[in-house]
Amino acid sequence: xxxALYIARRFAKTVLTVFAGFFVLLYLIDMxxxxxxxxxxxxxxxxxxxLAALNTPQAVYRILPMILILASIAVFLAxxxxxxxxxxxxxxxxxxxxxxxxxxxxxxIGALAVALLNPVVAGTAKRYETLANRYKLGEGNVxxxxxxxxxxxxxxxxxxxxxxxxxxxxxxxxxxxxxxxAFAEASGPVARIDAAEARLTEGAWSLTDAKxxxxxxxxxxxxxxxxxxxxxxxxxxxxxxxRDSFGTPSTIAIWDLPAFIDGLERAxxxxxxxxVWFQMELALPLLLxxxxxxxxxxxxxxxxxxxxxxxxxxxxxSGFAIFLLRNFAQVLGENGQIPVTLAAWSPPLAAVxxxxxxxxxxxxx
Numbered sequence: 617x618x619x620a621l622y623i624a625r626r627f628a629k630t631v632l633t634v635f636a637g638f639f640v641l642l643y644l645i646d647m648x649x650x651x652x653x654x655x656x657x658x659x660x661x662x663x664x665x666x667l668a669a670l671n672t673p674q675a676v677y678r679i680l681p682m683i684l685i686l687a688s689i690a691v692f693l694a695x696x697x698x699x700x701x702x703x704x705x706x707x708x709x710x711x712x713x714x715x716x717x718x719x720x721x722x723x724x725i726g727a728l729a730v731a732l733l734n735p736v737v738a739g740t741a742k743r744y745e746t747l748a749n750r751y752k753l754g755e756g757n758v759x760x761x762x763x764x765x766x767x768x769x770x771x772x773x774x775x776x777x778x779x780x781x782x783x784x785x786x787x788x789x790x791x792x793x794x795x796x797x798a799f800a801e802a803s804g805p806v807a808r809i810d811a812a813e814a815r816l817t818e819g820a821w822s823l824t825d826a827k828x829x830x831x832x833x834x835x836x837x838x839x840x841x842x843x844x845x846x847x848x849x850x851x852x853x854x855x856x857x858x859r860d861s862f863g864t865p866s867t868i869a870i871w872d873l874p875a876f877i878d879g880l881e882r883a884x885x886x887x888x889x890x891x892v893w894f895q896m897e898l899a900l901p902l903l904l905x906x907x908x909x910x911x912x913x914x915x916x917x918x919x920x921x922x923x924x925x926x927x928x929x930x931x932x933x934s935g936f937a938i939f940l941l942r943n944f945a946q947v948l949g950e951n952g953q954i955p956v957t958l959a960a961w962s963p964p965l966a967a968v969x970x971x972x973x974x975x976x977x978x979x980x981x
Contacts, residue, residue: 619704620717626694627718631687631725635676638683643672657751667751670744674866677737680729681942684722684904685935688911689928691718701916712975715912722908726901734897735869742867766791770853775800777849781814789816789855796821796849806831809849816853823847865893873897888956892949895960896942903942906967910934913974938967 647668654664676683695701704714766788768779776799781791794814798807807830811823826844829837868876873894877887914931915924942963949959 619709623691623695623714624717624721627687627691627721628725630691631684631721634683634687634690638679639672639676642675643668646672646675654748654751659751663747663751667744667747670740670747673733673737674741674744677729677733680900681903681907681939682935684725685907685911685931688718688908689915689931692912692915693924693928696915714916715909715975718908718912719905722904723901726904729904730870730897730900735871738867738869741864745867765793768853770851775806777851779814790814794823796823808837809847811847816851816855817848819850819852821849821851823849865890870894870897888952889950891956892946892959895956896946899960899964902961902968903938903964906938906964906971907935909968909971909975910938913971913978916975916978938963941966 647664650664650667650671651659651661654667659667692701695704701714765780765782766784768781768788770777770779778797778799779791780795780797782793784791791814792812794811796807796809796811796814797805798809800806807828809823809826809828811827812825813823815822815824823844824846826847827841828844828847829841831837865873868890873890877890877894881887911931914927914934945954945959945963948954949956
């Protein structure tokens, strides 16, 4: 028990050190990038520092598997150079038993990352996007999905228009049971249009079976309401803008993702991308454990055996290969080429099995 606690404490300390090192490095790089990106907006150094502080957690969270494999390599190389691995093996501990403490620690780190760090990263990423859009574009178009349907907002020289629809097609370019409420900049709501269907075309919404009310002083909106078989409303929205308005799944806390997915599906959108991300977040602790096993498999050997540099390089390359395989499986899952569960869980599971095979081969021949 004492040995397990010693290894676990040493491993956790190394993980925190590597994590802090990457955070500081990425923060400095990102701060320079924010100054370059928003040079035209003439932001201050404090604003650039704030943007970098909001964007860095997302970058560090994305490379968390690589942080774990580097920490694993560092720990086992240190144990090998101090001959502690030799003493542990001489005491009758096998390699797999020795790895129980780091793996349990990694499982706890993964669980904390998903449960606590994920919501923090989602909040900072969403705040970063809001500030970045404000500095770059000013007020923009917004889309949100709720239990009541979906809501869109589009801007224009005459004011803002709020759009509500009960449901839509998968990319938000065709709305059903849609309502358009136009606001002037100073006088408030000026018109409302209800339509059975609204289809986004180039530069306009094409409405079908529409009813229009005008809110003018001293007038009766219902008595003067007009019906239109078809009606075109100017719009600066594009399908890409609507799709981008959903934001990436990483900007939604994992605790809110199930409700958000339900809302997307109820509104008629495809939630496959968010389902893949949700399952991949649940599989993150297993992926981190696979990275630790890969790092251990290549470096749990005596330092005098030679080829240490080669083994470290092979461990890092293997980690990158697993990381790229996971991203490739994510793309296949989002495109519907493979099932969501297979896309999220097969890469970490395959990595665990292969790394265990490597450990058993190197330790027991």
